Each structure stands twice: as C-alpha cells, then as structure tokens.
Amino acid sequence: MKILSVNAGSSSLKFTLFEMPEEKELISGVFERIGLKESFYTIKIDGEKNKKDAELPDHKKAFELLMKELKDNKIIDDYSEIKGIGHRIVQGGAYFDKSVLATPENVDIVSKLSSLAPLHNPAAVVGIKAAQAVVPDAVQTLVFDTAFHQTMPEVNYMYAVPYEWYTKYSVRRYGAHGTSHKYVSLKANEILGRKDTKLITCHIGNGASISAVKDGLCVNTSMGLTPNAGLMMGSRCGDIDASIVAYISECENLSAAEINTKLNKESGFLGISGVSSDARDIEDGIAKGDERCILAQNMYVKKIVDYISMYYVEMGGCDAIIFTAGLGENSVLLRKQVLEKLSCLGVKLDEERNNVRGKQTLITADNSKIPVYIIPTNEELMIATDTYNLTK
Numbered sequence: 001m002k003i004l005s006v007n008a009g010s011s012s013l014k015f016t017l018f019e020m021p022e023e024k025e026l027i028s029g030v031f032e033r034i035g036l037k038e039s040f041y042t043i044k045i046d047g048e049k050n051k052k053d054a055e056l057p058d059h060k061k062a063f064e065l066l067m068k069e070l071k072d073n074k075i076i077d078d079y080s081e082i083k084g085i086g087h088r089i090v091q092g093g094a095y096f097d098k099s100v101l102a103t104p105e106n107v108d109i110v111s112k113l114s115s116l117a118p119l120h121n122p123a124a125v126v127g128i129k130a131a132q133a134v135v136p137d138a139v140q141t142l143v144f145d146t147a148f149h150q151t152m153p154e155v156n157y158m159y160a161v162p163y164e165w166y167t168k169y170s171v172r173r174y175g176a177h178g179t180s181h182k183y184v185s186l187k188a189n190e191i192l193g194r195k196d197t198k199l200i201t202c203h204i205g206n207g208a209s210i211s212a213v214k215d216g217l218c219v220n221t222s223m224g225l226t227p228n229a230g231l232m233m234g235s236r237c238g239d240i241d242a243s244i245v246a247y248i249s250e251c252e253n254l255s256a257a258e259i260n261t262k263l264n265k266e267s268g269f270l271g272i273s274g275v276s277s278d279a280r281d282i283e284d285g286i287a288k289g290d291e292r293c294i295l296a297q298n299m300y301v302k303k304i305v306d307y308i309s310m311y312y313v314e315m316g317g318c319d320a321i322i323f324t325a326g327l328g329e330n331s332v333l334l335r336k337q338v339l340e341k342l343s344c345l346g347v348k349l350d351e352e353r354n355n356v357r358g359k360q361t362l363i364t365a366d367n368s369k370i371p372v373y374i375i376p377t378n379e380e381l382m383i384a385t386d387t388y389n390l391t392k
C-alpha cells in the first residue's frame, strides 16, 4: 500500500512516499519557496537527487506537480494508488494523544490551535486542504508532534504560574519532536528485546529535546508550551529566568514579541558564540580555540547532562540512552563530552564505537552500566506507519 508522508511549512512541502508495510522509501523530496519567486523542487529516487525550477503559486500546485512526478517516474499509474496521506502537525494541544483521521472537525481543532504554533499549524492546514483537493480519495491523517507527550503526568506538564493561565489559555507543557521520540524509543525497545524499559531519548538537532520514556510512554520531556524550552539549541535559549524578558524590555525598550524573536533566533549556540547556530561551525571554532565557541559547547553539553541526570532520577534508573537527530547522530565530539560527564552513572564511552555518523550503533563499552545508542530518527516513516494503521 502506498502511503505519503507530508510536512507542510508556510512556503515549503516535504514529502516521502513509502510502500507499506514493507517500509520501502520510493521517492522523497521537497518543494521550496512556494508562493515566492524562484520556486523549485528537489526529488530523490534511489539515492539520486534531481532539482527542478517550477512555478509554485500555492501548495495545491506543489501537490499536482508531485503527482505528475510520481506518474512520470512510473511510481504510480494513477492517483488512486495513493491510499493514505499523513500530515505532520506540530501542535495538537491537549486534544490529541494519538494520530487521527483528518475529519473536518479535527482539522478545525488544528486551525484553532494556531495561536500555540503560529508558524506551523496554519501551514499544515493549507497542506491538508491542498492534498484533499488533489488526491480526494486518499485517507488523510493528522500525526502530531505533541501526541506522544500526552501521557505525561500533571505534575510534569503544569507550570507554577496562576492556575487560570492553564484553564483560560491552555498554558502547560506540550513538548515537541514527539514523533521522533516515539520512533527511537520503539526502535530501542526492539534492540533491548522488551517493552518494560526506562529510556532517555535525546533528539539533538538544531531544535533539541530530551524525553523520559517509561514502558513505551512519555513521562517527561524538556520542551514546553512552545519549542523554546529545556535545552539551549542552535538559536533558541531554552530554559531561562522568565524575568529576563521584563528586564531586557526595559533596558532596550523592546516589546515582548521582539524579545521573543531574539530568544528564538539570536540565542543558543548563535547568541553565545556570536559565530553560528550550526554545530559544525561551533566545532570549527573550538578547533581554532575560539573561547566563545568553547563556552557555547560547554553550556550545551551541561544542559544535556542536566536533563539526562534529572530523568535518570525521575525514572529511578535508565535501561538505555538514545541519541538522534543532526547532532545526536553526527557529532562525535558532543556525544563524547556528554558521555564523559555521565561516568558517575557508570556510563563507559567506547571511543572507537562512537567514531561514527548517522548509523544505528552502540557507542558504549560492553561493561557500561547504561548502554548508549545512536538511533537515526525517521519521523517520515513514523507518520507513514500511523497513517498505514489508520488506513487499513
């Protein structure tokens, strides 16, 4: 059965088509600069990438071109072969604890949650409507980044702010990257050969979050009401003293929205190093002895270690730690620095095993008290799996 996994942004549309349940990736790609000048798209089949310029006035045109590419490349003969389309939704609030069908009622809730994800939810709704218009017979589903975190207990999702902020404005922790945390925790349980596990899953990319996953269910996660909580990140500050906002507002005569932009776009690696939000540039800076790059890295490592140790205590131990996403899968240095700081928990790094990028690997020694794995994430496949199960 052919299942399409879709991630629509305001001016982009990423997709991967799978043959399910075989989990075979048939084609993937991305349409970029939708609604803008000089739009184009890239497709990848059998590892071969092809970039094409195309006028993309809207997401519907992108879907039409995608379907044409599928036919031209003989991946399908007819649109009706696409049985399911799964849409990534960043914010499902407290409404969705699992993937659901894209009924008008459910899509309406996604729209109404836009105030909690203004950059993402409206774009996803545009993507859903475009897909429904072009491939009306496919089952359309909604797969939420927040759903996996809905099993968190109240004590972990509540903030110590006036209670009415929760009842009136839904202020609470929702988490993010849930599809990734779910995917790697399922894979880790497969590796460990059991489901009654205590896992700490570290999704360390440009955006980064860590989750505590017990018996397959999320019990805590570092991201909050928005994806700017917990760890420091590429350009996001993560957890800070909330009073900084009012203080800087006075010092610099900035609005809350302006400060929010600085906390999201000019902080983290970028803010501290003054060099870049990209970890590779930070690593280059460290190699050259740049003090602020070294400080940025040390702060990042410390935050990751803080969360791992917090969740270790919270779950009363840990059966495995998982690293995934851009840095988690690829940064040999970051993993080494984090694992060295976890030696008091009996974690023993194996430098040779750790010298790997983007591959499922055990990176600790055989006598490490906690095994640590790299498990490359695959959010697209997770979306396709949920969509396949709902379509069946």
Ligand code: AMP
Binding pocket: 204, 205, 206, 207, 234, 277, 278, 279, 280, 281, 283, 325, 326, 327, 330, 331, 332, 357
């Ligand atoms: P993501 O958001 O998951 O795509 O991750 C992006 C981050 O991963 C960026 O900060 C990249 O610099 C980082 N990254 C990717 N490849 C490497 C690498 N080989 N070494 C260090 N960091 C990397």
